[in-house]
Amino acid sequence: MERKVKLTVWGEISVNKIVLTEEKETLLIPLLGKARENEKQNPILIDKKSSEIVKQIDYDFESLKIPEKTNILMCIRAKLMDNYVTSFLSDNENSIALHLGCGLDSRYIRIKNNNVNWFDLDYKEVIGIRQHFFNETDKYHMIASSVTEPEWIKIIPQEKGHYIIIAEGLFMYLKENEIKELISRLKDRIGNYTLIFDAYSKLTAKNANNHPSLKKTGARINWGIDDPAELANWGLGIQLIDEVYFTDYEGNNTLNTSTKIMFKIANMLSIAKKAHRLLIYKIDGK
Known part of the structure; x- marks a missing residue:
């Protein structure tokens, strides 16, 4: 049976009740993780917007039972992605960025790049919540659609700029x-582009469905990958650029002693460091 959860979103002049189901509810996990981290004295990620949003949503966040280790890894993931995207946009002026499955993430605000043409995409229900907290501009846009639906892609402009x-x-x-x-x-629509995403190993993907937070939402993990070079065999002009491990995170002054020790041990074990990491590819549109 499909799980449904009702959220009450408190705005400045209105109250809205929104229903989320299964994987849509998982957006609350990284949102809370970033809000918790933002309250720390020396946070991995500074994200004031996440704290603002959490305070305006009536939901039993504690019922998600998110372990501190998960919070830390989610914030490191976001920080490493922010760093890469910031560098990409700095090197490529007038770029187009598309954030798939954006949830309630505020990456566009954190990166603070006035030249990028930015598109955030997620389910209609999720965008309905985002519209309470984010305003569209001539540079920032929201698209309400499942990522697997084909029609939304026509909204993305076909330009000669650099796409991420x-x-x-x-x-x-x-x-x-x-x-x-x-x-x-995406290749057919925009040609060449850079793709960055986080991926589980096959073993992690298999075990992740037992995570208490996922069990709470009813969402299911379906995909993992061990050898990132495998994607080149898909025949889509995919070239691996980099594989970035969370355990290599260099912001040691933001990590406690037990986390530093955990990362050192994980770095000595391939199965541990590859359990969850970032993968970066170039897609040749020719």
């Missing part, structure tokens, strides 16, 4: 054929 596609906490919920189709549709 961001998928944070998304691909593991999709099936492999859905990821292939998405990469192919």
Whole structure:
């Protein structure tokens, strides 16, 4: 049976009740993680917007039972992605960025780049919540659609600029054929682009469905990958650029002693460091 959860979103002059189901509810996990981290004296990620949003949503966040380790890894994931996207936009003026499965993330605000043409995409219900907290401009846009639907892609402009596609906490919920189709549709629409996403290993993907937070929402993990070079065999002009491990995170002054020790041990074990990491690809649109 599909799980449904009702949220009450408190705005300045209105109150709105919104229903989320299964994987849509998982957007609350990284939102809370970033809000908790933001309250720390020396946070991995500074994200005032997440704290603002959490305070305006009536939901039993504690029922998600998010372990501190998960919070830390989610914030490191976001920070490493922010760093890469910031560098990409700095090197490529007048770029187009597409954030797939954006949830209630505020990356566009954190990066603070006035030249990028930015598109945030998520389900209609999720965008309905975002519209309470984010305003569209001539540079910032929201698209209400499932990522697997084909029609939304026509909204993305076909320009000669540099494209970066961001998928944070998304691909593991999709099936492999859905990821292939998405990469192919983007290639047909915009040509060359850079793709950055986080991925589980196959073992982590298998075990992740036992995570207490996921069990609470009813969402399911469907995809993991061990060898990132495998994507080159999909015949879509995919080239691996980098594999970034969370355990290599260099912001040691923001980590407690037990986390530093955990990362050192994980770095000595390939199965541990590859359990969850960032993958970066170039897609040749020719």
